Amino acid sequence: MDEKTAALAPVKPSGAYDVGAVEDFEFDVVKIFELEIGSVGVVRTSRGFYAVRNRCPHMGAPVCRGRFGGTNVTSEPDDLVYGFREDVIRCPWHGLEFHMSTGESVYGMTKGRLITYTVDIEDGRVLVSRRRGGNARPSTSS
Numbered sequence: 216m217d218e219k220t221a222a223l224a225p226v227k228p229s230g231a232y233d234v235g236a237v238e239d240f241e242f243d244v245v246k247i248f249e250l251e252i253g254s255v256g257v258v259r260t261s262r263g264f265y266a267v268r269n270r271c272p273h274m275g276a277p278v279c280r281g282r283f284g285g286t287n288v289t290s291e292p293d294d295l296v297y298g299f300r301e302d303v304i305r306c307p308w309h310g311l312e313f314h315m316s317t318g319e320s321v322y323g324m325t326k327g328r329l330i331t332y333t334v335d336i337e338d339g340r341v342l343v344s345r346r347r348g349g350n351a352r353p354s355t356s357s
């Protein structure tokens with residue numbers, strides 16, 4: 216489900232980390248990288264790439280080891296509606312869920328949020344910015 220690699224140093228003058236080629240990433244599988252800025256989970260979705268710090272704001276769990284996908288969303292009684300596809304990571308310790316696109320918890324279940332990083336694609340390479348992003352934005356290429 217995930218993959219660890221040796222700590223990577225930034226490769227770009229901007230301080231971005233090259234975490235691999237686009238084709239090295241399966242869709243909807245979170246890969247974990249040990250970067251100089253800490254452990255970071257990166258996922259490729261149909262909307263682009265997202266990257267977040269691999270640390271749950273609740274009690275510090277390696278959140279990126281949790282299940283990635285969607286979640287049940289508010290619906291009418293007795294209906295079961297699945298939504299937020301390709302956006303939600305579920306913490307493996309206590310089950311809080313977060314949007315990888317923004318870092319915010321699903322339905323504001325907790326005030327804490329994941330630290331997000333901008334991902335850019337250059338020449339087919341996946342570059343994770345070392346600067347924290349308020350909101351991650353999907354890369355233009357998937």
Ligand code: FES
Pocket residue numbers: 271272273274275276278306307308309310311
């Ligand atoms: S540590 Fe993640 S939900 Fe508690």
